[in-house]
Amino acid sequence: MSPPPAATGGLSRDHDPRPDGGQNHDPRQGDRKPTVWSGGSDKSGGLPTGAQTDGSKDGPRLEDATVIDHRSLAPGVFRLRLAAPQIAARAQPGQFVHLRPPGPGPYPLRRPLGFYAADPDSGLVELVYQVVGRGTAALSQVAQGRISLLGPLGRGWRPPDALGRALLVGGGLGVVPLVPLAAQLVRDGRFEVEVVLGARSVAGLIGRDDLTALLGAERVHLVTDDGALGPAQPVTVPAARLLAAGGWDYVATCGPEAMQRLVAQAAEAAGAACEVSLERPMGCGLGVCLSCVVQTDRGRQRACVEGPVWPSRQVVWQ
Amino acid sequence: MAPDMAVTVGGLAMRNPFTVASGTFGSGREYAALWASRPELVCPIPGKPLSCLGALTTKGVSPQPWAGNDGCRMAETASGVLNAIGLQNPGVEDFCAHDLGWLADQGTPVIVNVCGHSLDQYVQVVERLEESPAAAYEINISCPNVDCGGLSFGVDPKLAAKVVAACRAATRRPLIVKLTPNVTAIADIARAAAEAGADALSLINTVAGLAVDVRRRRLVFDRGVAGLSGPAVKPIALHAVHRVHQAVALPLIGLGGIACLDDVLEFLLAGATAVGVGTANFTDPVIVPRLVGELERWCLDNGVKAVGELTGAAG
Numbered sequence: 359m360s361p362p363p364a365a366t367g368g369l370s371r372d373h374d375p376r377p378d379g380g381q382n383h384d385p386r387q388g389d390r391k392p393t394v395w396s397g398g399s400d401k402s403g404g405l406p407t408g409a410q411t412d413g414s415k416d417g418p419r420l421e422d423a424t425v426i427d428h429r430s431l432a433p434g435v436f437r438l439r440l441a442a443p444q445i446a447a448r449a450q451p452g453q454f455v456h457l458r459p460p461g462p463g464p465y466p467l468r469r470p471l472g473f474y475a476a477d478p479d480s481g482l483v484e485l486v487y488q489v490v491g492r493g494t495a496a497l498s499q500v501a502q503g504r505i506s507l508l509g510p511l512g513r514g515w516r517p518p519d520a521l522g523r524a525l526l527v528g529g530g531l532g533v534v535p536l537v538p539l540a541a542q543l544v545r546d547g548r549f550e551v552e553v554v555l556g557a558r559s560v561a562g563l564i565g566r567d568d569l570t571a572l573l574g575a576e577r578v579h580l581v582t583d584d585g586a587l588g589p590a591q592p593v594t595v596p597a598a599r600l601l602a603a604g605g606w607d608y609v610a611t612c613g614p615e616a617m618q619r620l621v622a623q624a625a626e627a628a629g630a631a632c633e634v635s636l637e638r639p640m641g642c643g644l645g646v647c648l649s650c651v652v653q654t655d656r657g658r659q660r661a662c663v664e665g666p667v668w669p670s671r672q673v674v675w676q
Numbered sequence: 677m678a679p680d681m682a683v684t685v686g687g688l689a690m691r692n693p694f695t696v697a698s699g700t701f702g703s704g705r706e707y708a709a710l711w712a713s714r715p716e717l718v719c720p721i722p723g724k725p726l727s728c729l730g731a732l733t734t735k736g737v738s739p740q741p742w743a744g745n746d747g748c749r750m751a752e753t754a755s756g757v758l759n760a761i762g763l764q765n766p767g768v769e770d771f772c773a774h775d776l777g778w779l780a781d782q783g784t785p786v787i788v789n790v791c792g793h794s795l796d797q798y799v800q801v802v803e804r805l806e807e808s809p810a811a812a813y814e815i816n817i818s819c820p821n822v823d824c825g826g827l828s829f830g831v832d833p834k835l836a837a838k839v840v841a842a843c844r845a846a847t848r849r850p851l852i853v854k855l856t857p858n859v860t861a862i863a864d865i866a867r868a869a870a871e872a873g874a875d876a877l878s879l880i881n882t883v884a885g886l887a888v889d890v891r892r893r894r895l896v897f898d899r900g901v902a903g904l905s906g907p908a909v910k911p912i913a914l915h916a917v918h919r920v921h922q923a924v925a926l927p928l929i930g931l932g933g934i935a936c937l938d939d940v941l942e943f944l945l946a947g948a949t950a951v952g953v954g955t956a957n958f959t960d961p962v963i964v965p966r967l968v969g970e971l972e973r974w975c976l977d978n979g980v981k982a983v984g985e986l987t988g989a990a991g
């Protein structure tokens with residue numbers, strides 16, 4: 359993914375609750391290039407095949423990443439930009455890192471976070487996360503220093519080879535892995551891309567500015583639960599309407615599982631290939647502990663190796 | 677002079693006192709790949725990163741494939757981890773076909789962790805492995821995450837003795853019996869296992885625990901109970917190791933919450949001959965090779981000529 363993810367999302371409006379008010383500015387933030395994923399157009403989605411072999415060229419890396427910039431995008435939502443050249447060089451849209459929460463803890467488990475962007479040239483990766491518990495709360499306090507990342511992990515998006523139209527549907531922070539996917543699809547030039555984003559309120563529409571810069575406002579459909587932008591409705595409603603109109607070849611979705619399931623049903627009914635990205639509590643992140651299993655039509659598979667992205671038809675919804 | 681780091685655990689010769697805890701390391705491939713990517717890692721056999729282990733303990737292996745538990749399988753606690761994997765594994769045939777051959781060639785002895793729902797099932801697995809390159813067996817009579825078998829054998833000295841005796845009759849390889857802390861008198865179980873022919877004991881398996889999802893007003897894990905591991909259980913594990921060391925003459929593999937060099941030293945001084953690192957692999961996936969180096973350095977700096985001198989030295 360390239361040029362990093364500079365200055366995404368209306369920096370001037372960002373509030374920054376940290377004591378230093380976000381003094382560790384990234385010199386790049388002036389350039390308002392949209393997030394672009396330059397991680398290669400390789401359809402394999404960056405299979406971490408190395409995790410299954412003892413080859414050391416591919417596969418995940420354990421890297422102490424340096425905090426370059428860390429700021430709040432909305433109440434409780436942060437964007438963390440890190441220098442992690444080994445991981446940036448390998449990341450693919452839809453993959454994730456397993457991040458060790460900083461501070462005394464102890465935090466026996468790492469936290470899985472998807473890539474919002476990664477750029478092999480500058481060696482930067484961007485994560486966007488919401489504070490939901492003690493690990494992300496501790497992370498949000500970090501202004502500088504190093505953070506241990508394990509990644510890239512899992513198998514990312516694998517859009518079909520064909521030409522066509524793609525609809526990406528994100529609920530809340532589920533937008534995160536869709537942003538680099540959109541960038542990749544635009545760069546490959548095979549798909550016309552539209553996005554539907556839903557959140558509780560306008561402030562929660564993370565990624566909207568980057569996606570608008572990338573796709574144009576007319577291709578970014580926004581909806582909120584509070585009705586601030588029109589009818590108050592869940593993201594599944596406009597998504598289903600667009601899908602029912604037909605003409606879609608590929609649908610990718612991420613967000614609450616119930617939402618993804620509804621999007622997948624609508625996509626399948628509309629004859630589009632659909633991929634979903636599922637979350638499970640994770641231990642190792644590497645495929646050994648079997649804590650992250652998802653029921654699929656080929657048995658139990660691991661969200662950290664065979665996932666987190668699956669063709670929706672393979673998922674046996676619980 | 678370099679200290680002698682080698683230990684022998686019930687006939688199993690280990691290059692150093694370190695193994696990994698069953699179920700936290702798979703069959704080693706993933707960690708081998710990650711370790712291989714670390715330039716600072718120096719291993720005894722070049723190109724074979726797992727050779728820096730004294731021994732590798734595999735995930736639990738049952739006679740047939742086990743699907744494991746439904747629902748949530750892992751949660752974090754204040755300083756530990758609750759798991760309810762339920763011993764999901766593809767069965768001994770698949771293990772022999774896909775993992776064991778590769779593993780046996782990694783320059784470290786392989787301890788196969790054996791689980792079963794019945795006495796016969798334990799024996800079946802051991803018998804199937806007798807022709808294989810497994811170096812030793814660890815009999816898991818202590819898993820809180822399955823309904824029949826597992827823990828029920830580990831809480832009753834008579835049943836424990838039966839399983840151990842049956843496995844003993846099936847093999848002459850080193851037989852390690854893994855004990856649960858979820859008992860009133862762990863020394864009684866240890867004695868029963870020793871009398872039935874165990875060569876060594878490993879302890880502890882996870883501590884029975886529970887978590888409640890307040891928002892949904894239900895238990896987090898489908899079976900209710902889950903197994904606690906990580907730093908939270910270390911004092912329980914140390915106590916168990918110390919008690920059992922006093923009670924039986926068998927060598928012990930101590931495990932439960934090891935996360936740093938001091939933890940390792942505590943286990944050795946409390947009576948362990950070797951140690952296992954489990955949950956800490958998730959926190960820091962290169963911790964084991966680092967601890968191997970740190971322990972050797974510590975022995976050198978503290979005039980310890982052979983690491984075995986430490987075992988039980990705390991009294």
Ligand SMILES: Cc1cc2nc3c(=O)[nH]c(=O)nc-3n(C[C@H](O)[C@H](O)[C@H](O)COP(=O)(O)OP(=O)(O)OC[C@H]3O[C@@H](n4cnc5c(N)ncnc54)[C@H](O)[C@@H]3O)c2cc1C
Nearest residue numbers: 467469470471472487488490491492493494534637638639
């Ligand atoms: C593949 C993947 C990618 C993700 N990407 C993002 C992202 O880009 N941005 C983002 O904000 N969130 C993302 N999440 C969710 C994120 O991992 C959790 O919000 C985070 O782990 C919560 O940690 P905590 O310590 O704040 O919460 P706590 O509730 O204190 O965490 C306790 C334990 O539960 C786990 N946990 C809690 N919620 C989740 C969850 N939803 N999924 C998995 N484990 C969870 C934690 O990792 C931790 O082990 C992703 C999850 C997965 C599986």
Ligand SMILES: Cc1cc2nc3c(=O)[nH]c(=O)nc-3n(C[C@H](O)[C@H](O)[C@H](O)COP(=O)(O)O)c2cc1C
Nearest residue numbers: 697698699736759816880881905906932933954955
């Ligand atoms: C995810 C997970 C899976 C485990 N699977 C097994 C297993 O298959 N067999 C077994 O004997 N113990 C199993 N255990 C228990 C560990 O081997 C170990 O006894 C316990 O976790 C305590 O060590 P620790 O605190 O270092 O993790 C498992 C533990 C965890 C966390």
Ligand code: FES
Nearest residue numbers: 641642643648662
């Ligand atoms: S997190 Fe351990 S197998 Fe997926």
